[in-house]
Amino acid sequence: MIFPTFEDFKEGREKIGVVGLGYVGLPLAVLLAKEFNVVGFDIDSKRISELKSGFDRTGEVDAQVLKEREVEYTASPEKLSECKLIIVTVPTPIDEHKIPDLRPVKAATRTVARVMKPGTTVVYESTVYPGVTEEICVPILQEESGLKYMEEFKVGYSPERVNPGDKKHTIEKIVKVVAGCDEETLKLLSAVYGSVIEAGVHEAPDIKTAEAAKVIENTQRDLNIALMNELALIFHKMGIDTRDVLEAAGTKWNFLKFEPGLVGGHCIGVDPYYLTFKAQELGYHPEVILAGRRINDSMGKFVAENTVKLMIKEGKQVLNSKVLIMGLTFKENIRDIRNTRVVDIYEELVSYGVKPFIYDPFADSEEVEREYGIKLLNKPEDEQPYDAVIVAVKHDPFKRLQPEFFKRISVSRPIIVDVKGIYDREKFKDCLLWRL
Numbered sequence: 558m559i560f561p562t563f564e565d566f567k568e569g570r571e572k573i574g575v576v577g578l579g580y581v582g583l584p585l586a587v588l589l590a591k592e593f594n595v596v597g598f599d600i601d602s603k604r605i606s607e608l609k610s611g612f613d614r615t616g617e618v619d620a621q622v623l624k625e626r627e628v629e630y631t632a633s634p635e636k637l638s639e640c641k642l643i644i645v646t647v648p649t650p651i652d653e654h655k656i657p658d659l660r661p662v663k664a665a666t667r668t669v670a671r672v673m674k675p676g677t678t679v680v681y682e683s684t685v686y687p688g689v690t691e692e693i694c695v696p697i698l699q700e701e702s703g704l705k706y707m708e709e710f711k712v713g714y715s716p717e718r719v720n721p722g723d724k725k726h727t728i729e730k731i732v733k734v735v736a737g738c739d740e741e742t743l744k745l746l747s748a749v750y751g752s753v754i755e756a757g758v759h760e761a762p763d764i765k766t767a768e769a770a771k772v773i774e775n776t777q778r779d780l781n782i783a784l785m786n787e788l789a790l791i792f793h794k795m796g797i798d799t800r801d802v803l804e805a806a807g808t809k810w811n812f813l814k815f816e817p818g819l820v821g822g823h824c825i826g827v828d829p830y831y832l833t834f835k836a837q838e839l840g841y842h843p844e845v846i847l848a849g850r851r852i853n854d855s856m857g858k859f860v861a862e863n864t865v866k867l868m869i870k871e872g873k874q875v876l877n878s879k880v881l882i883m884g885l886t887f888k889e890n891i892r893d894i895r896n897t898r899v900v901d902i903y904e905e906l907v908s909y910g911v912k913p914f915i916y917d918p919f920a921d922s923e924e925v926e927r928e929y930g931i932k933l934l935n936k937p938e939d940e941q942p943y944d945a946v947i948v949a950v951k952h953d954p955f956k957r958l959q960p961e962f963f964k965r966i967s968v969s970r971p972i973i974v975d976v977k978g979i980y981d982r983e984k985f986k987d988c989l990l991w992r993l
Contacts (some may be wrong), residue, residue: 558709560676563748569594573749574640576665576775577977578604578630580615580718580823581682582892584728587618588753591860597639600668602632614921617721619793624973638672638843642749645669646682646717648823650816650896656848657686659693666694670701678742680713680856684828686772686835690714691738694832706738713737714764716771721822722891732756736767748913759760775828776846781815782825783849784955786856787816789993800978800992818977819860819898819949820853821887857901860993861935864902864945864974865909867991871972873944876910881943884950885925889977892919899949900929904953913957916939918954938966945972951979960985 565571569592578599586597599605607614608630611623616713622637629636635970637643647661650776662683669679679698681690695706704710715735720726737743743760752757761767800816806812819911836843853878865875887897906913916934917925925933934940943966948955951976956979965969971988973980978992 558676558677560711560745563745563752563886565716566593566642566749567752570643572596572639574598574631574637574643576643576645576669577647577672578608579646579648580617580721581719582644583608583613583615584617584629584719585644585717587622587626588728589749592752593749595628596636597628597771598634598637599630599632605630605632614892617719617720619855632816634668636671637669638674639931641674641676642678642745643669643673644679644682644715649683649685649827649831649897650823651752653831654749656832657831659685659689662689662694663983666697667701673698673702673704675704675709678745679703679712679715680715680718680746682715684716684771684824684831685768685774686831687768688835690764691770700943711738711742712764713742714767715746715750716767716774718771718774721893722888727752729755733758734767734770734810734982735759736761736764738764753894755842767938769832772828772832776832778815778826779820779829779853780845780849781813782818782820783852785815785817785850786820790859798982798992816978818857819856819901820888820897821898822854822893823887823895824855826887826898830934832911851901854898854901856993857898857904860947860949860974860976861902861905861909863991864906864947865911866971867972867974867989868945871970871989873972878911878944879940879942880906880913881934881937881940881946882913883917883937883946883948883955884952885915885920886952887932890919890948890953891953892921894920894925894928900931902949914943917952918948919952941966942968944968944972947976948979949976960988963988 561571573589573593574596577584577596578597586595588594645665647665650658652658699706713907718731733750735746747760748836792799806816820877829850833843833846885899886894903913914934916937925931973988973990975992
């Protein structure tokens with residue numbers, strides 16, 4: 558079997574397909590369309606209609622760029638049969654038991670397998686534990702397609718490194734790790750990605766190594782943030798402001814500048830569980846990684862508890878009190894609400910008999926109501942006056958707020974729970990300001 562060469566794709570004789578046009582797939586498809594003929598597939602027909610009209614609901618791709626790059630958007634799997642290089646970029650979440658949920662990647666694999674032709678290379682960008690591509694996806698590709706692995710189709714892995722909302726570290730400016738089932742596939746992927754990735758590519762020795770590299774990138778960040786969160790818990794008991802401590806420690810040249818906070822999103826709060834799942838399957842219990850996850854998953858409860866304590870300290874009645882939560886997205890200045898841990902604050906407050914309200918200028922209200930059953934406020938003043946305000950996300954508009962704003966919407970002396978350390982204590986001295 559003769560597989561297409563890089564020149565076949567470069568000169569337009571063969572097409573590249575991208576499966577899944579979300580935060581990862583769309584930027585990739587648009588970038589590849591700069592040099593290649595690209596088919597962008599997604600099962601969401603509404604999403605396809607929006608992209609065809611030049612609208613990206615995620616806000617990841619500039620409207621002008623979306624208009625200029627020619628991508629053949631489709632909700633029809635049959636169009637993938639025209640592609641000899643198919644890149645799968647579907648999400649890999651966890652379930653309610655913190656166990657990897659491979660249903661999306663398995664479903665995408667079946668979709669690809671049913672239409673792919675001999676000579677096709679399938680590449681996975683989804684975050685998985687080492688072994689998923691070759692031990693789970695390859696058998697599905699073989700069974701559903703009837704094609705022989707290594708003879709009639711091949712596979713590769715190139716972990717995504719998209720940082721939602723980051724306009725500085727865009728996809729083409731981040732080194733791309735690539736791996737293939739053989740040397741020929743490795744060189745093809747290195748050439749394809751290398752032609753559009755300005756930062757260059759790193760060739761991993763095998764697919765499992767590339768899978769492992771991806772899953773530990775966010776595990777490392779998760780553990781560093783967990784350390785900051787544990788320090789915040791300790792310093793809180795000591796009556797020390799954690800931000801002051803970190804500012805002082807940060808004057809040393811080699812101090813890593815992580816900060817405490819809520820750890821949500823589709824990567825940092827999820828990826829470590831893929832690694833720990835595989836480790837436990839192999840008989841090893843990962844102590845450090847799981848300890849970090851427990852700490853980070855508990856921070857929403859900690860913030861809510863301290864909000865209630867502050868209200869009690871100020872003589873406020875907790876039952877039926879009103880608390881405004883500012884920010885719901887998992888990080889600042891984006892609309893991504895996947896796995897946001899702000900919901901933990903909301904639910905914990907409800908358990909105390911508090912009436913919490915959420916305002917977020919970036920989140921889509923319909924998506925929030927659909928995913929979490931929470932109705933967002935149109936503006937923060939809608940349910941004023943509030944007994945306390947929790948600023949949970951460091952959105953730019955929130956950073957510009959002055960003490961007068963909080964005084965205007967509060968019942969009495971404002972109680973401000975500053976999760977991200979946005980506000981200066983001296984400037985807010987007339988308020989009861991608590992910083993994580």
